[in-house]
Amino acid sequence: MVLSSKEQVIMTRTAVGKAGRNINLLSNHFPVRFTSSDTVFYQYTVSMKHENKNVVENKRISRKVIEKMYQTYRSELANKDYIYDGERSLFTVGPLSQSMLEFAVVLEEISARAAGSHSEGHKKRMKRVHKTTLFKVTLTYATKIPLGPIGVALRGGESPEVQGALMVLNVILRQQQARKGCLLVRQSFFNGDPKSFTDLGGGVTACQGLHSSFLATVGGLSLSMDVATTMILTPGPVIDFLIANQNIEEPKQVNWIKAKRMLRNLRIITKHNKMEHKIIGFSEFPCNRQRFLWKVRDDDRECHTVEITVSEYYKRRYQLDLSWSSGYPCLDIGSHRDPIYVPLELCDLIPLQRYTKALSSKQRASLVQQSRQKPQEKSKMISHAVRSNNYDEDPLLAACGIQIEKGMTRLTGRVLPAPILIFGNDVGFIPDHGQWKLSDKILLDPVKIGVWAVVNFSARIDLNYVSREVINCARRKGMRIDHPQALIMEQSLYVERGPIVRVERMFDQLRKELRDKPQFILCILPERKHNDLYGPWKKKCLQEEGIMSQCMCTGKHNEPYFQKLILKINVKLGGINWVLALEDRKEIPLVHQKPTLILGLDVWHGSAGHSDTPSVAAVVGSRCWPSISKYRASVRTQSPKMELMDSLCIPNPNGLGDDGMIREMLFEFYESSKGQKPEQIIIFRDGVSESQFIQVLNIEVDQIIKAYVMMGEGPLPKITVIIAQKNHHTKLFQADTPEKNVPPGTVVDTSIINPRHHNFYMCAHNGIIGTSRPVHYHVLIDEIGFGVDDLQQLVHSLSYVYQRSNSAISIVAPIAYAHHAAVQLSQFIKFEDYASDASSGEGVVAPVPELPRLNTNVQNSMFFC
Template sequence: MEGGLQFRSYDSLPLISALNLVIQQHAVRTGVRVGKNKYFFPTSSQGFNLSPGITAFQGFYASVRPTYNQLMVNVNACMTAFIEPGNLADALLAFSRNSRGAMPTLPQALMKKVRVTTHHLGYKRRYNIRNIATTTARNTTFSHSKYGKISVEEYFFKEYKIRLKHATDLPVIDTGTKRYVPAELCEIEPGQPFRGKLDETQTSQMIKVACNRPIVNAEAIVGDGFQKLGLHPSTSPSTGFDIQVSQKMTEIPGRQLPAPQLNYRAGNARVDNGGWNILDVKFHRGAQIPSWSVLVVRDGQNVFQGPDDLRLRGLVQGFAAKMRKSGMTLPQSPPSLLLVDLPPPNQDPSRILALNEIRRTFKEHIEKAQGRKPAFVLVLLSRRDNYIYPGIKRIGDVELGVHTVHMQLSKVVDKEPNKQDQYFSNVALKVNTKLGGINHKLDDVAMRWLRKNTTMMVGIDVTHRGPDSKQGTPSIAAVVASVDRDFVQYHASMRIQQTEKVEEMLGELAEIMVERLQAYQAKNKELPERVFVFRDGVSEGQYNDVLTVELPQILKAFQRFSTKDRKSPYRPQLSIIICGKRHHAKFFATDSKFADKNGNTKPGTVVDRGITDIFGFDFYLQAHAGIQGHAKATHYVVIYDETRFTADEIQQGTHDNSYLYARATRAVSLIPPAYYADLACERGRCYLNDFLVDDKSSTTGRSQGDKKAEEQRNYEAARKSWGRGVSLNRPRFKQLALNQSFL
C-alpha cells in the first residue's frame, strides 16, 4: 500500500475478499443482502410506500478498499424496493388496479422466484413462484389419479373443502412442474426485494424518498449505518480479528476547477453554480426547418377537443415562436396538425393496436405530402407510456426515417408562462441539435488542449436485457464519435449482439470504429491525430478485458486506413478512459464555504488523492451541481494513455467538456461522449421494446434444450426486428443517421 513499484502486479483481491467477509459478518446475520455488498434491514427499519404492495427501505453498502498507505471501508446509504408481505391475491389485485387492468401476464416478471408459504395442507409449506399462469383456477385443469381431469377450483373444494373467492378473476400460481396453487392461498414472505422494473409513479416516489441532502446521508451512515452494519464497537465482530474501524469519516484533499466560457451567437452565457439561462439567448447556429408537423396522441385524456382547439393552436404557436427566438429558421405557415385516438389500455395492454393506429396516421400524412417528409414531428403525449413512447421512436427512426420530438402535455398545458417558456426552451435544445444546429460552444481557451492536434472524442457503452426481458434478447452496443473541431456534433453506430457470447465486451468494435473514422474523414478531409475513448458501463474487474479485447480491435481499425497512398501507417495517439458511475464514494464538504445551498460540494470539485488507486491514474470529478439529493462524482480511470497529458490537463479538459452536453443548460455529471453513448443504447432499447418485456406465462417443465432453442428464436426475431436500423446505407435514412437522432 506504500506504492512500491515491485508490488504493482500484486493481486490484492483475495485478501480484500477475506476482509469483506469479516467486516460484513454482522450484516449477513441480521440483514438482507441485495446485490453486491448492500444490506437492508426491513424488519427493523421504517419503510416508504411506493405503491400498494411495494415499499422502499434504506440500507447500507460496505466494502473494504485499499488506498495509499491504509485500508478504508467505503460506506454509503442506499435505497431499494421490497415486496410487502401479505396475501398474494391482494398483491396481484393491487397490481391490476395500478396497471389499468394489465392482467394476467404482466406480473410475470414481478413475482417470479418470489417465496410464498401456504397453510392449506395443515402445515406450513414454502414455495418459490416459478411462473404466473395465464389461466384462472376455474379454467386450469390437470389429470389426477383420484378425480381424473379436474379444474384447480374443483380440486381444492373436493380435496380441502376450500371454496375459492378468486376462481375466475386471478391467475393460478405455478410452483414447479405444473403444480398449481391459487394465489389467495399463498402468503408472500417478508424481506424479499422487488426484482421488476419500477413504473413511472413508483420511480417518482423512489426519487423523492431517496434524494436526501448530504447532511442527512452523513447522519444515517455514521449513526444508523455503523450500528446495523456491525462497524460500531458495540456490534462489531471484527474486533476478534484485531480489526478496528474509525467512527469518523476520512478527510481528503480536493479542489474546485473553474467553469469554462460558453459562446452563443451574440455573446457569452454567464455560468452560475454549474448552470446558465438561455431564455433570451440565440443558439450559436440555428437549424433550418423547411417543414414540421404536430401529432397529438389522445390516450384517454383528451386535453384538446380537436385541431381547432385554441389551447392547442396557442401551444403550437408558442413553441414555433420559441424556436424562432432561439435562432432556428422555420416557415411562417403553421405546421400540419394530426390527431390520433388510442384504444383504452385495458383493451390493449401491450398497445399493439395503439401503435398500429399511430403508424397508419404517420404513413397517411407522408403519402398526402407526396413523400416529402417533415424535418421533424412534434409528438404531444397525454401520458408517458412504457409502450407508446418507444414505439413512436421505432416508427420514426427505423420504419419511416423521421425525427420525432416529444412533449408531455402535463408539463406544458395550463402552466405559468415562465414555466411553459422554460419547457419550450428545453425542447428547442433537442430540436436544434437533431436537425444539425449547434446550441453553444466552449471558448478557445477551454478547447486548447483538444485543438493542439486534430482529435476525435469517442464514447462507448453496452446495455443488456433486464430480468423481465425475453430470454435471448440481445445486448445493444453503441459507439458515438465527434466529427467536428468544436466537439458538439456526434454521430452514432449501434449493434446488437448475443449477451452470452460477449458479456460486456463489444464484439464488432473494429468495424464500428472504421465507420466513425470514415465519418470524421468525410467531414474534415483528414483523419484525427489523436483519439480519446471514454468507455462507460464496465466494472473494475473488467478493465483488463477492455485492454485485451477492445484495444486490439481499435488498433485493427486504425490499420484499415494504412493504405499505400499514405506516407506512413495511420496510427493516431490513443487514450482510453473508463467512466464509472456505479461506485459508492460520496463527498461531504468539511466547511459551508465549500458547499452549495443544498450542502453538496460545488460544481468542479475534483479529488485525486486520499481514496484513489495506489498505482493507477484516476480521479473523481463532480462537474455538475446537485439539484436534488446528494451529488455523486464520476470516477474517471485512465487505463491506456499515449497522449501524455498532465493530470491537470485531463481533469480540467474533462470538466470543461461536461458543459457541452447539448440537451441541457448546465454541466452534466458524465462527459458528453459517454453520455451520448448511453443515450444511443437507450434509443436502441426503444427499437427492441417488444422483447424487453416477457409476456410468456410459463417456461416450467421444459428441457434445457427447449429453453436454448427459444433463446435462439427470440434472438433471431430480435435481429430481424432490428433490421439494418438507422443506416447511412439506406438513402431515406441518411440525414437521420448523420444528425444526432439519439438525442
C-alpha cells in the same frame, strides 16, 4: 501507438492536480487501522448435496447447513471460526486438519401437516413434526489468501492477490449481516425495518438498506459505507399483493395465469400455523371444489380414507370458515407429486423477497422521488450505521487486526473554474454554479426551418397553442422558423389499433397534407416518450423516411419547457447552441494542436427483469475538428448482458457488409475535418468494472486500432483511454456547510483514490435535489501525454458541451450521447419477441436481431439529442 495485447499495462499515477480553489470535504470512507498483514486465510471449495445427490442451490439453506456442520463437527474442524459466502467458498484463518473433509449433516426443520397431506384425525390437535434432511458436505482445499498484499497495495505497489484479500474481508461483512437475518444483495444488506419501506405501487416496495465494503486507497485501507436501495415484494396478504400487482379492485378480477407466473417460488407464511412454505402453483379447482383424499382415524382408532374438499377440510380440521376464498384457487405449497393446498386468505408473503422484474415508468418516478436524501441527512445515516454495526466486536475482523474508526475521512478537494461559454449574443459567459438561464441567450448557430408539421397522438392538447409557442420561443432564440404546413390529429378509428398501424396511418395523413417532404416533425405522444408508440415512430422517421423528429408529451408546457425543446431541435437539425471559448479559440491543450477524435462508448443492457434482452452498444465520435461539441453515433446489438463491445471493427475482405462502428466514426471525422485523419484518439468508456480494464485495452482498443489500419497507410494515432464509473458508492460532503452539496467542478485526486492507478473523482454538475454522486474516472493509458490539470480541465469542460441542457452534466457529453443513442435505437426492436424466441427449444439460442441502419439523410446528425 498502443502496446500489443500481451504488453498492456494500466498506467500509474504520476502527480496530483493543482488547479482550482481548495475545499474541505468529508467522504463516506472510514479509515481502517490494519495491523495483522501476516494473517493468511485458507480457501476451501464447498460441495453440498441433498441425500438424493441433487446440488443445493438455495443460499438460505446452504448457510443453515454450514452452521449446523460447524456445531456438529467443531472439533474435527480444529475449532476454527469460518467465513462462508453462501455459495461455494469457505475460508478459515489457518488450515483445517486435512485438505479434503467430508461431513454428513442432518438439518431439522419444524413443519406441519396441511390439507392434501396424510393427517391424523381431525379431533386431535394438529401436530408439528420435525422434518429431517440429510446433506453431504465436502470441503476441498483450494488456495491460500494472505492479507499481506493489501499492505503492498496501500504503499502503491502492484500485487495480483490484493483483490482476493479484499474479497475475503468483504465476505466477513456479508456474513455478519446474514447472521442478523438481513437480505443480502452483493455487498448491500437490508434488515426489513418497515421504517425503511416505501410503497411504489403494483405490489412493489422500495427497501432502504446499506452498502459496506473494504477499499485500498492512497490514505490506507478504508471501509466504504453508503445508503442502498433494492426492490422487494410488498409483504402481507397474498391477495392484496395480486390486486395491487395487477392494478385491479377485487379478487374476482385476478388473472390467474399471470398470478401463477408472478407467485411461483415465492415464500409465504400461513396464518393458521405460522409456518413458512414455498409456492409452486395453484390448485386446478377452487377451494370448495378441489378434492383430495384425507386419511383419518375414527373413535375406534381405525384408519380410513375419505374424499373431502379443501374448504371442508379447513372447517373440520381448524374450525375455520373461509370468508371469501372458497370460490378461488388455492396455493399449492407441496410438490408436483404430492400437492398441499392452502386457501389464499390464510397466506401472507414473507418480508424481504426481492422483486427483480422491470419497474414501470410510474414506479421508477416514485422511486427517484422517494429515495432522495439531502447530503446532511445521508451523512448522518451513514455515520450512525458505522457506529451501530459494532465491527470491533467481530472476532474475524479482530483476527485480521482490523479496527474501524467512527469518523468519515477528511480531505482537501479542489473546485475547478467553470469554462467560459460563447452564445450568439454573449462571447464571454461564465456559468454560475454549473447553470445558466436561457431566457436571455441567442443560439450560436441557429437553423432555419421551412417545411415542418405537428402530429398529435393525444386528445389532451391544443395544437395551435403548441405550434405557436414553439415558433415564438424559437424566434427568441434566433431560429428562423415558418408556420407549420400541417397540424394533424390522429383519427379516432385508429386509436385502439397497434402502435405500428397507428404510426403508418399517421404518415398516410402526412403525405396527403404535405406537398414537400418536411425537414422536421414535432410529435405529441399521449404519455412519457418511452411508450409503445415511441419506438415505431422513431424507426419510421430515422430509418425509413430520413426525417428528423422531436417527441413531446402532454403535461405542463411552460417557457422553460419549450426552451429546452428548442435546444434539442436546433442540434438535431445541424445547428449548435453554444461552444466553449477555448474551443472557439482553438486553445484546448493538445486537442487543438493535432487532429483529435473524441469517442464515447457505452453499452445498454435494458431494464431490470429482462435478462434475455439483447444489449445495445453505441459509439459517438466527434466531427468537424477542431470542434469538440459536434458528434455522430453508430449503434449495434450484441448478446444479452455482454459488456465488452464486439462490433467496433468487423474486417470485411470483400468490402461488402458491415465494417464496424469505428470505421464509420473515422470516415465521418475525415470527411467533416477537411480530409484529415485523427492523429490522436481520446476514448471515454462507460460502464466497465476494474476487473475489465485490461480487457478494454486488449479487446476494444485493439479493434479501434485495427479499424484505423483499415483506412490505409500512415502512422498509428496516439491513444488515451479513460473509464468513467457512475455505479460506485463513494460520496463527497462539504465539511464546512454539510447541508449543501459539493459545488460543481469539485475534483478529488488524493486520500480516497486507488493507490496505484491514475484516477480521480469529479462532480461536474450542480446537485439540486438529493446528494450528488461524483463520477470516478480512471486513466488506463495516456499516449497523448496530458498534464494532470489539463486532463481534468478537459473532462470538466466536456460536461459543459452537452447541447440539450442549460447546465453542466455529471458525466462527459460523449458518454451521455452514447447512452442516449443506445437507448433510443433499442426501441426499434421488439425485445419481448426476442426473449420468447430465445427461450423456445432446448439448447437453441436465438440469433441477436440486428438494428436497422439509419437513413443516409439523418445518419450524420445528432438524432440522439
